Structure formats: C-alpha cells, structure tokens
Amino acid sequence: MKTQLRFASLALAMMLASGIATAADIKVGVSMSQFDDTFLTYLREDMDKQAKSYPEGDGVQLQFEDARADVVKQLSQVENFISQKVDAMVVNPVDTASTARITKAATEAGIPLVYVNRRPDQAKLPKGVVAVFSEDVEAGKLQMQYLADKLGGKGKVVILLGDLANNSTTNRTKGVKEILAKYPDIEIEQEQTGIWLRDKGMTLVNDWLTQGREFNAVIANNDEMAIGAAMALKTAGVKSGTVLIGGIDGTPDGLNAITKGEMTVSVFQDAKGQAIGSVEAARKMARNEPVEQNVVVPFKLITPDNVKDFK
Incomplete structure (x- = not known):
C-alpha cells in the first residue's frame, strides 16, 4: 500500500x-x-x-x-x-x-x-x-519651435524643469535652448525645477506672478508641470491663451488641457x-x-x- x-x-x-x-x-x-x-x-x-x-x-x-x-x-x-x-x-x-x-x-x-x-x-x-x-532633445526642439512661431520670435519665457538628476530634463531643455539660440528677441525670464510635479509647477508660476514677473510663455519639461502652470494662471485671473503654455508627454490630462485651450502645445511621448x-x-x-x-x-x-x- x-x-x-x-x-x-x-x-x-x-x-x-x-x-x-x-x-x-x-x-x-x-x-x-x-x-x-x-x-x-x-x-x-x-x-x-x-x-x-x-x-x-x-x-x-x-x-x-x-x-x-x-x-x-x-x-x-x-x-x-x-x-x-x-x-x-x-x-x-x-x-x-x-x-x-x-x-x-x-x-x-x-x-x-x-x-x-x-x-x-x-x-x-x-x-x-x-x-x-x-530622443528628448527632439521633444524640446518641437515644443519650442512651435511656441517661438506663436510668439512671433519675441517675448519673455519661463522654463519649468523636471528632476535635475534626470537626463530627460537636461536634454529636453537643451532642445528648447537650441531653438531659442535662433531667436535673440526671446528672453528667458526664469528657469527652475518643478521636479515633474503638477503642484510644484503651480507653486513656481504662482510665485513668479506674485513677484510681478512678466512672461509670455511657460515652457514645461512635461505636461504635469504645464497643467500646474495653467492652474496658477487661471487662479490669478489670467485669461486662457494670454500666456502660451507648452508641455511634453501627451498624457490624457495634457490632451484635455489642449482641447480646452488651457495648454497651447504638447509633444507626444509614446x-x-x-x-x-x-x-x-x-x-x-x-x-x-x-x-x-x-x-x-x-x-x-x-x-x-x-x-x-x-x-
């Protein structure tokens, strides 16, 4: 058995x-x-x-x-x-x-x-x-070229950087600045890290507005910070479209923001x-x-x- x-x-x-x-x-x-x-x-x-x-x-x-x-x-x-x-x-x-x-x-x-x-x-x-x-450099170039055309080649911009330890931040910003080098009449007013976060993007833009800084466009390394920037501008009573806002990634929230006219442009990361x-x-x-x-x-x-x- x-x-x-x-x-x-x-x-x-x-x-x-x-x-x-x-x-x-x-x-x-x-x-x-x-x-x-x-x-x-x-x-x-x-x-x-x-x-x-x-x-x-x-x-x-x-x-x-x-x-x-x-x-x-x-x-x-x-x-x-x-x-x-x-x-x-x-x-x-x-x-x-x-x-x-x-x-x-x-x-x-x-x-x-x-x-x-x-x-x-x-x-x-x-x-x-x-x-x-x-290729993140390409994303920065696509984003900035579109905004530079919309600005007519002149104005002041602020840049919301991603995490500084990330080469996506470095390369996207490099692409942005390669385009800006062709437009001497577009000036960088401020450039700080929002570490990819919506609330940090909102806080930075709100601080700049409180300080009385003037700018015609927000260049964000990703959609989340761009959306945060749009929220800060809306809270401050700035009419949508008055300040151009560019993001990168093409997230669902970013796409909705473009559809509503709250964001000007994004770059789709697949x-x-x-x-x-x-x-x-x-x-x-x-x-x-x-x-x-x-x-x-x-x-x-x-x-x-x-x-x-x-x-």
Whole structure:
C-alpha cells in the first residue's frame, strides 16, 4: 500500500513538474524609478498589457518594484532580481548618471538588461544591455519651435524643469535652448525645477506672478508641470491663451488641457511604443534572439489642430 502511495505521489509530482515546464513564462524583474509619476504610470500599465498579450506558456511575467526615486533602493532591487535568477530585467533609472553599478551587476550575472524611457548617460552600452527610449532633445526642439512661431520670435519665457538628476530634463531643455539660440528677441525670464510635479509647477508660476514677473510663455519639461502652470494662471485671473503654455508627454490630462485651450502645445511621448519595445526586447534577449541595442521611439507634436488624433 505504501509503495502504491509512493508511486502515486511520484506520478503527481511528475505531472505538476510537467505542467510547470509547459507554462515556462519568462520572468522579468522591473524596477521603476517611481510609481507615482503620471507618465510612468501609463508606461507601467502598457508594459503589463504587453506582457499579458503573449500566448500562455510562451509569455512574460513581470514583477514590478517601486524605487521611490532612490538610487540605492533601485540598485538593491536589481540585486534582488539577480538573486531570484530572473530571466531578464527592465529598469527605468532613477538617475541616468548613476547606472554604472546596475549595468555592471547585470552583465556580471549574465542577465539581459533593458533600460526603458530614460537612457543611461554613457555613450556606449555593453553587450547584453539595450535601451528603449525617445530622443528628448527632439521633444524640446518641437515644443519650442512651435511656441517661438506663436510668439512671433519675441517675448519673455519661463522654463519649468523636471528632476535635475534626470537626463530627460537636461536634454529636453537643451532642445528648447537650441531653438531659442535662433531667436535673440526671446528672453528667458526664469528657469527652475518643478521636479515633474503638477503642484510644484503651480507653486513656481504662482510665485513668479506674485513677484510681478512678466512672461509670455511657460515652457514645461512635461505636461504635469504645464497643467500646474495653467492652474496658477487661471487662479490669478489670467485669461486662457494670454500666456502660451507648452508641455511634453501627451498624457490624457495634457490632451484635455489642449482641447480646452488651457495648454497651447504638447509633444507626444509614446508610452505604449516604449512599453512594447522594452518588454519585447527583454523577451527576445531572454531567448537569446537578436535585438537592436538602441530602440528609438519617435516624438510627435500635438497642437489644437491634431489633438483629436491622439485621444
């Protein structure tokens, strides 16, 4: 009887093992710089949808972790993924200048690594590491050129910067200033960081208005700060459209603000495109399939004339 039980147990174990083997989804650890960032929320949701789109047993299981804007915490999450022996990792870096240790840990462990949305600052990534991103300099150029044309090439502008540790901030602002260099009659009145947040954008613009500063346009590194600027101007009794407001990302709230005339322009950053690109790259690398090392997802200008195409 005991022998029969042992055989039954063994048969059950083999069946279970067989079942697990046929459902061998690729396990991918994902460290996001912060969950409460609006654009990154859309990116995370689209990554989850992409992972679930593959057939059962040939798909991807994502394990999301929130680094809470902490470089040390993000490195710890990567080290935990490595100890769990995940098949691949996707990292949205907290600080693009501090990714060397993450890259080193992944390559030494032989685990494929995909950077998404924010490309590390280093010029060349090592083998086994890829980046899926959009060219932020181009976003700044598209945004500022449209506003410079609307301003007729003259006036005063204020710039709301994103997180200063993020190369998206540096590059978007670089793009803005490359366009401004062609327009000597457009002057930068103020330039401060709103760290990507709506309430910080609102506070900064409100402070500038209280100080009596005059400006014809607000150039924001993202839609959230642009919306905050629009809220501050509205509270101060400034009529919509009097001060031009530009954002970047093309979030649903940003699109609505353009539709209502509260924002002048935005630049669409394709969260879905970045999500598909990063999950697909991780999946291919885990299966030893070839991938491009730099996958660039293009930006697109959003104006009142074409905003409906992005909804």
